[in-house]
Amino acid sequence: MKPLFEIRDWKVYFPFTQGNLFHRVKGNIRAVDGVSFYVNSGETFGLVGESGCGKSTIARSVLGLVKPTGGEMFWEGEDTRKIQDFHTTAFRRKLQMIFQDPYASLNPRMTVGKIIAEPMNIFRLYPASERPLRVMQLMDRVGLNPCYLNRYPHEFSGGQRQRIGIARALAVQPQLIFCDEAVSALDVSIQAQVVNLLEDLKEELQLSYVFIAHDLSVVRHISDRIGVMYLGRLVEVAPTREIYESPRHPYTRALLSAVPIPDPVRQRERQRQVLQGEISSAEVLEKDGEPARCAFAPRCPCAQERCFRQQPVLKGEEHQVACFLHDS
Secondary structure, three states: OOOOEEEEEEEEEEEEEEEOOOOEEEEEEEEEEEEEEEEOOOOEEEEEOOOOOOHHHHHHHHOOOOOOOEEEEEEOOEEHHHOOOOOOOHHHHHEEEEOOOOOOOOOOOOOHHHHHHHHHHHHOOOOHHHHHHHHHHHHHHOOOOHHHOOOOHHHOOHHHHHHHHHHHHHOOOOOEEEEEOOOOOOOHHHHHHHHHHHHHHHHHHOOEEEEEEOOHHHHHHHOOEEEEEEOOEEEEEEEHHHHHHOOOOHHHHHHHHOOOOOOHHHHHHOOOOOOOOOOOOOEEEOOOOOOOOOOOHHHOOOOOHHHHOOOOOOEOOOOEEOOHHHOO
């Protein structure tokens, strides 16, 4: 069975120049550096990691908001480069995105009805006379009163604005939705409501998600598989249960040790894995070429001499890890 969506060796570099008037050196910030993963139909793939590791850049580059530097993208096993004008044809509507900021992602000069109807107009879905009814149906489905379709975004709360974003993403009947920190800007109680809504929509509409977040408790609740990122690279990919019960990469273990436990006694007794050392830079100068070490090595409590001379690659089948400790 072919995955619904897949990227291979995906790269997004941002060029920069440093130095003075007489001596300038060029290089690249490797925001995403050779990431590969797949999403099956009806699956939620969680993507976690600290801020700046490249999670959102992956989503934006896949959807054409940022130009990728290299890599391959496949849809149902077909190379998207062979699909003519992938990012401009009706095929493009199969991928949509829910953005992090539920206010900045909505046009403040447009009413909610027009915001939700805009994707339908762009892709010419449904007869024009049917679109207002479709908008009201979508608003009702995400928990908004259809009577509010002529109101503006500033008249809604943060959770309601995020529901507007969800309705807009659903307007073109997508198959895969990238949820980019979709609940991180909301109160905890509202987060639960939005996550439950996303799960209900997934079952009802047979959707697939790439759920990007830094809150590991939310990711655990909604994801089938999880990929852990560090400085532009995946360091571990596994089913959710395995990630939480038997993490293999030292960075994954450190992340999980920081997740609060709702039991005060266990929380006091647990041992935190505090990382020491400086975070490696994602900047790579032209003269330096390929990185010659594991990016996590300067902070890793298990680092070996080999880790500073060679970059590990993601290995394994169902449970993949990029660490020399698990080389077989």
